[in-house]
Amino acid sequence: MIRAKLLTLGTVAAAVLSLPALAEESDRGHPEHHGVQVAANDGHDHGQEAHDHGKDHGHEDKGHYDAKTFASVKEAWAFLGTATADAEKLAAEGKIEPIHELAEQIGAAVHTLEDKSDMVTGDAKTKLTAALKQLDKAADELHHSTEGKDADATALNLKKVKGLLPLIQGLYPAGAL
8 A cells, every 4th residue: 555655656756847847848949938938048048958050950060140240339230220121121021031040140239239338337237238138039039930930920029129129229328329
């Protein structure tokens, strides 16, 4: 009798302990894990089978596209304006595939803003950090919706990206962008 109870308890414990692993496997690649929103480069862990964009998507052990770099905040900001306008035009034409590269490059521009926006200080810096984190997340969602060739999600995620730009612009001192 005791042995049967211990076996049952052990089985239940093993099942409960395996649930987070199963949930993580089923959620892999989605912007929400276990009810917690995550963004690119926010320190979330993809587990032992780490998500490598090059390997996961057949891009021969490298990122999807050559990494774009920006020398300054002004250069990154100008690119964001051009890239979102280009992406909107492509989306209107039903061309999702080219937006994929733009989404990755938008992410690179956001990282430049995160790294080089020393001219923003005080309360505006705190707000900028939060807004850039949202923009990074929106760019990541845009990237993933283009990978899935989901035109509706791509259009929605593009609106999220574009909608954050005026908020971010308003946090910079005049002439900084």
